[in-house]
Amino acid sequence: MTAEHDLTGWIETHFGHTPGDLALFERALTHSSTGRADYERLEFLGDRVLGLTFAAWLYELFPDEPEGKLSRRYNVMVSGETCAEIAREVGLPALVRLGKQARDDGAVDSDNVLGDIVEAMIGALFLDGGLDKVIAFVRSAWADRVHRQTKAPKHPKSALQEWAAAHGCRPPVYTLAGQFGPHHAPKFRVGVTIPTRGSAEAEGSTKQEAETEAAAALLKQLA
Structure with a gap:
């Protein structure tokens, strides 16, 4: 064929x-x-x-x-x-x-x-x-x-921001830890930290995706 x-x-x-x-x-x-x-x-x-x-x-x-x-x-x-x-x-x-x-x-x-x-x-x-x-x-x-999807999902970055506010913490801080891969398929590694409470890193195909995954990872730690 x-x-x-x-x-x-x-x-x-x-x-x-x-x-x-x-x-x-x-x-x-x-x-x-x-x-x-x-x-x-x-x-x-x-x-x-x-x-x-x-x-x-x-x-x-x-x-x-x-x-x-x-x-x-x-x-x-x-x-x-x-x-x-x-x-x-x-x-x-x-x-x-x-x-x-x-x-x-x-x-x-x-x-x-x-x-x-x-x-x-x-x-x-x-x-x-x-x-x-x-x-x-x-x-x-x-x-x-x-x-x-019975309930409208809450974006992990918004949920993490709300968690920080509810617990009297400073807002989450995101930092680009690295970028790698070919130009047509780049990967980004981003870290997020809530001072004194925890931090996490994650990768994504865009910086925004990596930030979202990092926020989701930190939320799991804090749960």
């Missing part, structure tokens, strides 16, 4: 859509390391389409929740980390097109790359199949996560 047939079959299985312009989806899977037209423009579009789709869905599902709680739900569901999890669940890594160096560097396992490609594929689906196809895919792929 050719790569084109593999991709067409994937699109039909997971998007419920027979592609009219397969080249759009091929581009959505193509990393800049290949030297060919890459996914970045489609990722830009898909990010906005995913945002609209999720905002409307959460507005419908939780009619009594204020904006703040809806925003917390939204931020978790459209995060790069969640999009990367979706990519792995639907088998996208096997279809990603990378240059040799990026593949050798492990970009196919990068949350940054996989998250962006999910958004790029959503952008391609929007252009080729329309918004209804996007809505159907998102509501299917994210369904378990959305319906398991």
Whole structure:
């Protein structure tokens, strides 16, 4: 079976859509390391389409929740980390097109790359199949996560800030402990400290992600 047939079959299985312009989806899977037209423009579009789709869905599902709680739900569901999890669940890594160096560097396992490609594929689906196809895919792929989340999650950094205030402590202090990895899949290590109470470190694909993971780790220590 050719790569084109593999991709067409994937699109039909997971998007419920027979592609009219397969080249759009091929581009959505193509990393800049290949030297060919890459996914970045489609990722830009898909990010906005995913945002609209999720905002409307959460507005419908939780009619009594204020904006703040809806925003917390939204931020978790459209995060790069969640999009990367979706990519792995639907088998996208096997279809990603990378240059040799990026593949050798492990970009196919990068949350940054996989998250962006999910958004790029959503952008391609929007252009080729329309918004209804996007809505159907998102509501299917994210369904378990959305319906398991009975309460709006509190962001770990906000929760840690509140813990510090409630215990009469100074606010948490975040410091960048290191940055490493290739430019297309960087890793950041961040430490967080509440003076006299504790500290923790964590890694992430972005500085913000590392700060979030560090805050979550410190909250566990303090629980």
